Amino acid sequence: MNEARRSLITAANLHLRIGETTILHDVGLDISAGEILTLIGPNGAGKTTLVRVLLGLLKPDSGEIRRKEGLSVGYLPQSFEVDHSLPLTVRRLLRLTQKPSPGEMEESLEEVGAGDLLDHPVQSLSGGERQRVLLARALLRDPELLVLDEPIQNVDVNGQSELYRLIAKIRDVRGCGVILISHDLHLVMAFTDQVVCLNRHICCTGHPEAVSKNPEYLALFGKHAAESLAVYTHKHDHVHGPEGEILPSEPEEARHHHGGA
Amino acid sequence: MEDFMLRGLMGGVGVALVTGPVGCFIVWRKMAYFGNSMAHTALLGVAIGFAFGIDLRLGILISCMSLTIILVLLQSRKTLSTDTLLGILAHMALAVGFIAVSLMETFRVDLMGYLFGDILAIGTLDLWWIYLGGAAALGVLAWLWRGLLALTVNEELASAEGVPTFAVKLVFMLLIAFIIAVAMKLIGILLIISMLIIPPAAARRFSKTPEQMAALAALAGIVSVGAGLWASLEWNAPAGACIVVAASALFLFSYAWEMIAGRG
Numbered sequence: 001m002n003e004a005r006r007s008l009i010t011a012a013n014l015h016l017r018i019g020e021t022t023i024l025h026d027v028g029l030d031i032s033a034g035e036i037l038t039l040i041g042p043n044g045a046g047k048t049t050l051v052r053v054l055l056g057l058l059k060p061d062s063g064e065i066r067r068k069e070g071l072s073v074g075y076l077p078q079s080f081e082v083d084h085s086l087p088l089t090v091r092r093l094l095r096l097t098q099k100p101s102p103g104e105m106e107e108s109l110e111e112v113g114a115g116d117l118l119d120h121p122v123q124s125l126s127g128g129e130r131q132r133v134l135l136a137r138a139l140l141r142d143p144e145l146l147v148l149d150e151p152i153q154n155v156d157v158n159g160q161s162e163l164y165r166l167i168a169k170i171r172d173v174r175g176c177g178v179i180l181i182s183h184d185l186h187l188v189m190a191f192t193d194q195v196v197c198l199n200r201h202i203c204c205t206g207h208p209e210a211v212s213k214n215p216e217y218l219a220l221f222g223k224h225a226a227e228s229l230a231v232y233t234h235k236h237d238h239v240h241g242p243e244g245e246i247l248p249s250e251p252e253e254a255r256h257h258h259g260g261a
Numbered sequence: 262m263e264d265f266m267l268r269g270l271m272g273g274v275g276v277a278l279v280t281g282p283v284g285c286f287i288v289w290r291k292m293a294y295f296g297n298s299m300a301h302t303a304l305l306g307v308a309i310g311f312a313f314g315i316d317l318r319l320g321i322l323i324s325c326m327s328l329t330i331i332l333v334l335l336q337s338r339k340t341l342s343t344d345t346l347l348g349i350l351a352h353m354a355l356a357v358g359f360i361a362v363s364l365m366e367t368f369r370v371d372l373m374g375y376l377f378g379d380i381l382a383i384g385t386l387d388l389w390w391i392y393l394g395g396a397a398a399l400g401v402l403a404w405l406w407r408g409l410l411a412l413t414v415n416e417e418l419a420s421a422e423g424v425p426t427f428a429v430k431l432v433f434m435l436l437i438a439f440i441i442a443v444a445m446k447l448i449g450i451l452l453i454i455s456m457l458i459i460p461p462a463a464a465r466r467f468s469k470t471p472e473q474m475a476a477l478a479a480l481a482g483i484v485s486v487g488a489g490l491w492a493s494l495e496w497n498a499p500a501g502a503c504i505v506v507a508a509s510a511l512f513l514f515s516y517a518w519e520m521i522a523g524r525g
Contacts, residue, residue: 075421
């Protein structure tokens with residue numbers, strides 16, 4: 001993508017209170033086409049609320065939001081459980097609010113690697129299959145922006161990184177923007193362009209590596225998370241000794257890693 | 262066939278055509294208790310209708326719709342769960358209705374009739390009510406269908422995709438109030454609630470899509486009405502109760518079918 005940054009949503013100074021509780025305090029962010037933004041924060045940090053505000057589903061008390069005109073959004077909700085009393089196949093789910101042709105449905109299922117699921121009942125899908133189908137459903141809207149609320153919940157460990165690779169691939173192929181809500185930064189690290197760490201206000205924001213070293217981030221997620229992150233990020237700039245211990249990395253490489261953000 | 266039998270059958274079929282599809286949403290959305298509460302509230306409506314000298318249906322409609330709106334307002338405060346709120350509102354309405362009825366000396370409400378109605382007493386004018394009201398109800402349901410189904414599958418997703426979820430839910434609840442108001446005086450609480458819940462439950466096993474289930478639920482309701490009326494004539498038993506038993510038998514049959522098919 002050699003185009004200039006095309007901003008999809010710009011938000012600034014968002015404030016929102018629900019009852020007595022401040023949910024969002026002076027929050028702002030910017031998402032562009034082709035960019036993956038990860039929204040990270042502890043439970044109750046207001047991540048889902050922020051996304052609902054960004055999508056215009058919830059009105060903030062004050063603040064500014066600018067959405068690209070006619071922005072098409074594909075949304076994956078945090079939880080998706082369909083009651084067993086409701087007979088629903090994948091085919092019918094894909095046609096719930098859209099009218100895709102059978103060819104389009106098959107194509108988009110192929111794109112997410114779920115080509116054989118078209119006539120399965122939705123309730124019979126595994127966690128990973130369900131997310132793929134929901135992703136296919138979102139793609140049928142030809143979205144400029146994908147919003148994924150904790151997409152790896154109920155997905156087994158192998159499926160998790162596969163799902164992230166799929167999301168990154170979709171971004172590469174389609175050039176859409178992606179907002180990803182997660183509370184596990186080290187898994188999404190490699191796929192993320194921008195991290196916004198939220199705890200009702202914005203703690204820190206920037207490139208994933210910079211965020212992972214920010215004191216506010218460390219205070220929120222603890223040293224343990226930070227260490228596992230450090231190991232993950234720096235896996236190429238250290239070597240293992242004979243006992244498996246980590247030997248100091250080369251100074252040059254280290255500089256290279258810390259210079260970017 | 263005797264005239265009253267034919268009118269009973271036509272009335273029952275008309276009711277089944279509406280309660281099948283509407284009842285599917287009650288089952289999917291786990292709103293059985295809401296339906297029950299509406300039926301309880303109807304007694305208050307009967308009292309209102311009598312006290313003000315207006316059509317009892319109108320009285321029931323006023324009481325059920327008021328209760329729905331009060332419920333929605335209380336729901337938005339999010340302190341108590343919906344079933345608790347309904348438990349309070351419906352029983353309050355029932356108790357107030359009962360007191361009101363007992364204070365009106367000239368008015369004797371036949372509680373048996375209130376529970377079971379009398380489908381065999383349906384007159385020609387009642388049939389007009391059922392078919393015109395039913396057509397209106399199905400029209401509203403068809404209009405709601407897409408949005409209501411989407412939010413039944415996942416409310417967040419539906420609202421993100423532009424479904425006005427609050428309005429759709431409110432209209433659907435008012436629709437249930439309307440159906441109960443029109444049908445209650447004719448067929449009673451027990452039968453209207455049964456017709457909303459049991460045929461859809463019986464249809465579930467044999468359906469692959471929501472639309473199939475709605476159609477099969479209507480069919481199951483019609484079969485129940487036919488079988489119930491036949492049994493009522495054959496054994497000289499109360500017609501409304503016979504229809505409920507027939508519908509339940511259909512449900513048990515579908516359940517047994519599932520057990521047998523599930524093992525194969």
